[in-house]
Amino acid sequence: MDSNKSSITLGLIGFGNVGQGVHSIVQTNQGMIQDRLGQAVHIKTICVRNIDKYKGLANGAELTTDVNDIINDPDIDIVVEVIGGETPAYDYITEALKHKKYVVTANKELIAKHKKTFFELAKQNDVDIFFEASVGGGIPIIKSFKVGYSANQIESVYGILNGTTNFILTKLFENKQEFATVLKEAQDLGFAESDPTADVSGLDAAYKIVILTAVALKLNIQIDDVFYEGIDQIQLKDIQYLDELGYRVRLIAKAKRMAEGVFAAVYPTAIPSEHPLSTVRNEFNAIYSTGNMVGESMIYGKGAGSLPTGSAVMSDILDIAFDIYTHHSRRNLETKIDPTSVLGIDQNETQFYVRLSVKDETGALEKITTAFKDANINISNIIQKERLDGHAQVVILTDVVKEKTFNALKATMLDTDVIHAIDAVIRVGL
Ligand code: HSE
Numbered sequence: 262m263d264s265n266k267s268s269i270t271l272g273l274i275g276f277g278n279v280g281q282g283v284h285s286i287v288q289t290n291q292g293m294i295q296d297r298l299g300q301a302v303h304i305k306t307i308c309v310r311n312i313d314k315y316k317g318l319a320n321g322a323e324l325t326t327d328v329n330d331i332i333n334d335p336d337i338d339i340v341v342e343v344i345g346g347e348t349p350a351y352d353y354i355t356e357a358l359k360h361k362k363y364v365v366t367a368n369k370e371l372i373a374k375h376k377k378t379f380f381e382l383a384k385q386n387d388v389d390i391f392f393e394a395s396v397g398g399g400i401p402i403i404k405s406f407k408v409g410y411s412a413n414q415i416e417s418v419y420g421i422l423n424g425t426t427n428f429i430l431t432k433l434f435e436n437k438q439e440f441a442t443v444l445k446e447a448q449d450l451g452f453a454e455s456d457p458t459a460d461v462s463g464l465d466a467a468y469k470i471v472i473l474t475a476v477a478l479k480l481n482i483q484i485d486d487v488f489y490e491g492i493d494q495i496q497l498k499d500i501q502y503l504d505e506l507g508y509r510v511r512l513i514a515k516a517k518r519m520a521e522g523v524f525a526a527v528y529p530t531a532i533p534s535e536h537p538l539s540t541v542r543n544e545f546n547a548i549y550s551t552g553n554m555v556g557e558s559m560i561y562g563k564g565a566g567s568l569p570t571g572s573a574v575m576s577d578i579l580d581i582a583f584d585i586y587t588h589h590s591r592r593n594l595e596t597k598i599d600p601t602s603v604l605g606i607d608q609n610e611t612q613f614y615v616r617l618s619v620k621d622e623t624g625a626l627e628k629i630t631t632a633f634k635d636a637n638i639n640i641s642n643i644i645q646k647e648r649l650d651g652h653a654q655v656v657i658l659t660d661v662v663k664e665k666t667f668n669a670l671k672a673t674m675l676d677t678d679v680i681h682a683i684d685a686v687i688r689v690g691l
Pocket of ligand 1: 395422423424425426453454460465564565566
């Protein structure tokens with residue numbers, strides 16, 4: 262690579278929401294970027310599936326349908342992959358690294374699954390791969406762990422890492438709307454995918470916590486190590502009952518260093534309403550972490566969208582460009598990720614909120630509390646709510662208990678002749 266060039270030259274693979282965001286930032290902030298970097302940043306080529314669709318938008322960049330026009334072009338310094346998904350992006354990134362191109366990607370699935378391969382390939386080829394936009398949209402969370410918190414051992418990370426589900430949970434609570442209505446609104450606003458399955462199921466956040474476990478905890482876990490549960494079973498009624506108890510429901514992705522290894526999971530979590538993560542509304546994301554020196558801190562911002570995500574991609578480009586320009590290498594700071602034991606969900610320790618439909622008869626509550634006592638689970642709070650469909654609604658909050666212990670009780674709960682149904686179970690506390 263010629264580091265004496267007058268500009269840093271980019272090739273974009275993909276020109277959707279994020280690609281157009283990057284393009285727009287290069288156009289809008291070109292003067293400022295040049296001042297900061299001492300060099301211009303120039304998009305030379307954009308690879309798309311359908312050239313006609315993007316003709317009016319490329320603004321001087323060459324449009325191509327052949328990715329080799331980017332990968333084989335000696336003039337291109339940085340390949341920016343913004344098509345998403347595993348295939349063909351995996352092949353494109355692999356080829357770009359082999360051709361000694363720096364790579365910037367927003368692709369969480371790919372980094373979560375293939376981080377180690379990419380880090381090694383980048384090292385072998387004396388280049389690097391940056392992926393700031395893969396987690397937290399516009400929030401500079403990767404750089405914060407890589408540089409800002411680098412003097413710390415990070416003990417735990419708790420994140421609201423999915424804007425779509427946070428938007429849905431916020432609107433359910435604030436507008437008392439139904440799940441389907443709110444989802445449609447999120448799609449109309451452009452930050453929920455047309456197929457929102459990965460968002461709603463928790464998979465999107467699971468990929469992101471795999472990446473944060475690598476970058477923050479320096480531990481190598483796989484997507485299959487992460488228990489994830491989505492928000493599609495969450496009902497307005499439980500959000501309201503939990504509010505009365507002083508909790509907000511958020512889809513929390515967590516990774517926590519434990520004596521026996523690491524525990525990583527994504528699930529809807531009731532957190533105290535005064536906790537900083539409870540204040541995160543709508544499509545915003547936040548990452549709350551604990552370092553052994555810095556203590557607790559939280560970073561907050563827009564987790565999705567063309568310009569916020571484009572801003573994160575551009576920050577990687579500028580980071581790399583700065584290294585190229587100054588002939589310095591600060592690369593691969595996050596690539597030492599160690600193997601670890603991973604604790605299964607059974608080992609999780611948490612409080613549980615449970616809503617039961619109960620036969621309205623004498624002694625019913627006693628039978629329920631006996632079942633909890635026999636399972637060795639302490640009840641922290643028990644409230645009888647209004648009747649529904651001829652049954653009393655009973656809400657129970659447990660003390661902290663091992664997930665395995667709770668599941669054993671759950672499996673036998675319906676054996677008591679007074680519990681008609683287990684209507685909701687939500688984990689409580691970080
Ligand atoms: N679909 C994601 C979200 C944004 O809703 O947060 C891209 O990671």
